[in-house]
Amino acid sequence: MSTVNTWTSTQHFWLIILGFFVAFVPRFLPLMLFTKRAIPEWFNEWMKYVPVSLFTALVVKDIFINSESYQFMFTKFSEMLAAIIVVFIAYRTRSMALSVVVGLIAVFLLSMVIA
């Protein structure tokens, strides 16, 4: 994270407004439509795989892709190990807060030992 963002607060503001619309429409339209009629099955089936694909892509980006050159990298060993620990904690406890806190502690301790 060496690059510092150069956006102004006005740009941030417009990002929030646009973000609000893309966040609001998927929450509101189905409620509007489906409190009145039935849900198309294929849409449900397809939507089911969007979160899991997206989150995996984001994790791969965080751990294996260099944020400046977009090249593949296999150097973040403390993050990789911490990620495995988080998978285990999430699987065992199903607690979001615990997964995040343990993950942060793990990456902090591991980065002192490894890198």
Added chain:
Amino acid sequence: MNKRRPNPKQVPDPNEPLWRSTLRVAMPLNLSYIPIGLACGILLHAAGFNTLLTGLVSLLIFSGGAQFLIATMLTINSPLLSIVLMLFFLELRYALLSSSLSPYLKGQSNRFLFIFAVSLNDENYAINYLKFATDKKWTGKEALMVEHYSLLFWAVSNVIGSLIGSALKIDLGIVNFALTALFIYMIVMQIKNRLTIVICLISGVLAALCMMLTKSTLGLVISTLIASLIGFLLESTLRKRLPDSHWLWRLHSPGSKKSAVENTDN
């Protein structure tokens, strides 16, 4: 929750005011929002958001995943269009959540649906879905109160995180892992059968390839679309040709007492 003995929390006290009974339902979620909200506020501050805008984004977008995504994409200087597109694909899943809540909100006014949709998110959905499914007296009004409590805790934690972020110098590389951990948690919560694990692997490889080819986070959008489509097609073919395939067997997690809430597709 103990299934054998009647849980004292489940016994309604007729004299208890509504704001307190709904607050009690919302409290576990509210408390778990505090550390995540603080981390999110710190990250948004590091990404250049001022405290006022951090409060605004928490109120208007109100989605941990989306706000973490904004923070990361800003720190890697993604273009506005790319961030909004990613947000759109990330938030598309809400279509699924609000679709599945809609049977319980039949007959509500459009104004109510509007207010309800604004403060809907993954976690308060989970609580409300469970309450709607198990408690006959749970109505839209109570559900909306739970949403507003969680919104309040989320926004306040974010603002405090933003203030902490401006007071302290924090190693961004490490705090950034909060978001990686959050996404890993969400993946684990989404895994319901072996096929989902295959989709994860496909999505991971595709994501790396697409990002290396496009040299931008647009690769994330492309790989998400392809991977989710592959998942959808694989599952429907499997269900048609091999309905007993072990790829479709459910996986049970040891701590899966909450899984009844997350399994919305059945």
